[in-house]
Amino acid sequence: MDDRTLNDLLRRFGLSDKEIDTYLSLLAHGEAKASTVADAAGVSKRYVYSVSESLADRGFVGVNDHVVPTTIRANPPDEVINRLRSDVDAIRPGLEERFSRVERQAEQFEVIKSRVTVIKRIRSLLDDAESEMTLSITADHLPEISESLADAVDRGVLVLLVISDVEGASGDGRGVDTDLDGLGSVVRTWSEAMPTLLTVDSAAGVVAPPELLRRSDTDRQAIRFSQEQLAPVIVGSFLGNYWPAASEVATAPPASLPAEYANSRHAVLQATLRLRAGEPPHVTVGGRWTESDEPVELVGRVVKAKQGMVEPTNNEFPVQHSLVVETEEGTVTVGGKGAFVEDVEADLVRIEAGETTETADAD
Incomplete structure (x- = not known):
């Protein structure tokens, strides 16, 4: 050298x-x-x-x-080189951590400029869903993702679906050419052209204006996001602003029991369907007391559900989905992640068949 x-x-x-x-x-x-x-x-x-x-x-x-x-x-050169190599190895974790932090930040948002890419991102997110998705999609583009929706339902994912821009939308689903069976846990239609809103597992999703899916010459853009702080806000907007305006056209039958749900909304939906069939289920709930944050496991019978997913709805605010459980110690209210008005914040709900009765209240 x-x-x-x-x-x-x-x-x-x-x-x-x-x-x-x-x-x-x-x-x-x-x-x-x-x-x-x-x-x-x-x-x-x-x-x-x-x-x-x-x-x-x-x-x-x-x-x-x-x-x-x-x-x-x-x-000796070997000693010097080993010292330098040791120093380089020592700084590697700090460099990688900072690099990945910036990389994760960059990956949190993606600007999408074409309809084809929007559909591709939606399909990819649907295929990765594990517990819950909320989605509004126009009737014209429903066929492009119907297979992914059906697969998600088959995997046991809670699918709340609004089909928008449906001509003459009504309670019988008229105006939708695609067979709706098996495409959602609950499906609603709306005549208005609402934005395409997707959230998956309250962690990621897509927001796209109607014009982007309707026209190829628009300069409107969509956003794919991956941020746990943003996704619940989109879910709240979906359930509070768009879901109530649409008409319910299909509801999947209750799931086979026993079944376990880490997603509280899915547990509430299944309990609601059982209550309305006169089959109040028994539940085992693992979680924590919302007041003290102490862990708790309770066992009891569901006597009421407060929810806004299926008609008639009876929740007091859009994101309230909770169970009223009768235990040996008394009646306890159970909510999901972030619960604050209920007694218990549930991490896991196991639902089992109970005795058939006409006394339970699902309304």
């Missing part, structure tokens, strides 16, 4: 030109007095002492100040 290349490489490790000259002089001598190094490097003896301390801190040299006169020795 020629001197120029060696000097350039040493500069990458933060050595100045004078430090490089001093270090290379020491390599040539092995060990020498400060005055010898000063003469060889063309610097003052005082500067050699100063540079030697800096080089010693970084592992390039050793300073023998216990002898008179003080001598300076170059450390």
